[in-house]
Amino acid sequence: MDPSRKRKLRLVVALTAALLLATALIYTSFSASTEASKPSQLKPGRSYELTGEVVKGSISHRGDQLRFRVRDRDGTASVPVSYTGVVPDPFREGREVIVSGELERGTFVAERDSLVTKCPSKFTKDKQSS
């Protein structure tokens, strides 16, 4: 094979490989992703990544199970959550959480160990400074 055809061939092979990889990347990510949702937008029968704020006074323990309600960040709709597994240290009333699971009979049943709590934002300042 002469060098220029060889180079072209290499280029074609490389581009094909890159294209295949990109397709795999896009396909797997869209098929494996879970949709994020606010409590007010949950629909039963599919899994979500629920985001919102823990409602004040809603946290209770039953055996290994942690129960609390999550509220829309900018609204009042809320949903009860039942969760097992490790509870992140910053978890607390009024904090923003992310938890994956599925809505079953009105309760959001969370996957084990899926609870993430955002750090309290020590950096949002009340601009009282002069």
Next chain:
Amino acid sequence: MAGVGSACLAVALLTAAYAAGASLYGARTGRREWVTSGRRAIYCIAGLCVLAFGLLEAAFLRSDFKFALVAEGSSTSTPTFYKVTALWATQDGSLLLWATLLSLFASTVLFLTRRSLRDIAPYATAVLGVVAGFFLLLMVGWENPFDTLANPPAEGAGLNPLLRHPAMMIHPPMLYTGYVGFSVPFAFAIGALVTRHTGADWIRATRRFALIAWIFLGTGIMLGALWSYTELGWGGYWAWDPVENASLMPWLVGTAFLHSIMVQEKRGMLKIWNVSLICATFTLALLGTFLVRSGILDSIHAFGASTIGVQFLVFIGLVIALSATLIISRLPHLRSEAKLDSLLSREAFFLLNNLVLVGLCLVIMWGTFFPLISEAITGTEASVGPPWFDRLVTPLALVLVLLTAIGPMLAWRRFTPAALWRVGWVPVTVAGVTLVTLLALTDAADSPASLAMFCLVAFVLAAVGQELWRGTVARRTMTGEAWPRALARLTGRNRRRYGGFLVHAGIAVLFLGVAASSAFVQQRDVRARPGDTFGVDGYQVTYRKATAKLGGDYSGTGAPISLGAVLDVRGKGKHFVMRPSRNYYATTDPSLGAISRFFEGEATSEVDVRWGLRRDLWMAIRPDIGSLQGPIREADRKFANSPTDVQAFIIAALADRYRRDPPPAAFRAIASPLVLWIWIGGGIVVLGALVAAWPSPEARLRRVRSLYSARLGQELSRA
């Protein structure tokens, strides 16, 4: 004092503008005195930043709550060690740390290169001045760390308890030094592009700084993993969190850069690729800082909404636009001096390794930004979890480890399969024996990916061992030195080569730990009362008694209350005691009662880890303080206005009550095999990289000679 600090920053900003302007003017007009003045202006920025940093650190140390930053991030009860670190736990403070490290690093580099690269250096100075100026502008314009409070509070909010960990003292500075360090090769690459001097000079001048930046960034990542493992209370060291990914991406591309520049040095190839890689690395470093600070992606690290997200995006956009324009306009100057002779050559494998590293980075980037991508395409925000990352990253990591072994064995230009077999049959045999042994004696076959990784690790270690062996033997035959001396001399004479081998061995060891601990970890979550026993991975754990400590917890984080357990562990021929606990920090929330504010504030797991070369036993406790709620409420009512010593007495009584009659506590026990090797491997990598970065006496001599001859040539051509 705050005024002096603000003034420092403002003057530093002006100086940065001057540094950029003077160097550019000097370079354009050929007036050296302006170039020198621009370079000295960078030293001046460093001095001002260090002064500002010192002023702020002093304010933290004396708990001067007139400083808004000190009031938000520290308190008189914060231990001194953490008062120091509280500076960079805040947004403004971390910007100051960035600027300070950058100006120090830039000054060092510009000082060391002051007599070389006369054409490129002025432009590099200008770029570094602009980058420093950007961070100074952020502070002067939006996030001034020297903001003061009109009515300073009597007590500060205290450092976020999660950040009270020794690794947190050094993790952010390490990471930032890494980010900052990559700005140096970036600046010189831009200089090389502007001046069209796109040979390997700029690479030779900055290679060592890129390597040092790489060491710092890697160390920062390893310390972050250690922090996650021992502080966050979930027992893992890596979660594909956006912020973790943000630090890994520049490291991966930086690794690719460190490899591909060797091809340019040796063969004059891959020039476009190299300048693109370093521009990408620097952009990713900026992106990393931006992700932590902007909060656009959901992450445990994303500290709420920030005021400087837009500015960061604009700056990143400018960097990308400038780099792309320069690279495209200089394409004719970036042509390869040689062609790839054969696919069976070291440069071809370096290229492959580069593609894998950049591919890894792209995968991680896609996954990290997927919520934004998905929202843009489908209109709904969706995210991919750790399983997705694991599935895509594992095969790439396997290929990468394989290349780690093969790459250094190959010859430049071209080699024959027979030659490869001559150096490759020993490692292949070792890998084969490892495979058979693991299949016969262990249940490693349960995880094919891990099994493959174990074999590859054996392959890498055997390959590195063989190289060292051959080199030492050859040297001994030549010089007749004793074994250790021959090995030391061999390494000393070829620091880059043998340092590189050490890095490769360290990476293999690191992946050994990752593969073993991720596939064969055993975890148990139980609720237990004192006297109960539970098992995990062959250990029998008995909850002997509850503990309650007031003030002075084991790890010295300054927590007022620490509830924990004493556990008796028997198994695998050992008997030891573990003391996991949970720290409770008081909150200043006024809506809570005088006593309950001590129990309702932040709480952190103080994990107890029994480190071992074969396996770790990791233990965390979450005490149930529900039974104390009644007494706490009652105490709130009765002792709301009591003096503090009475309140302290009440808290002691409550803690004592917990100790005497503890309710069942939740335990998480994790037995993680070989996990310690991740950090041992990381240590080997750092050691190897230091060996490679250390200038060897011959190389220094060669460099002086070549510089001399180059200058002589220039003078002659001018004459």
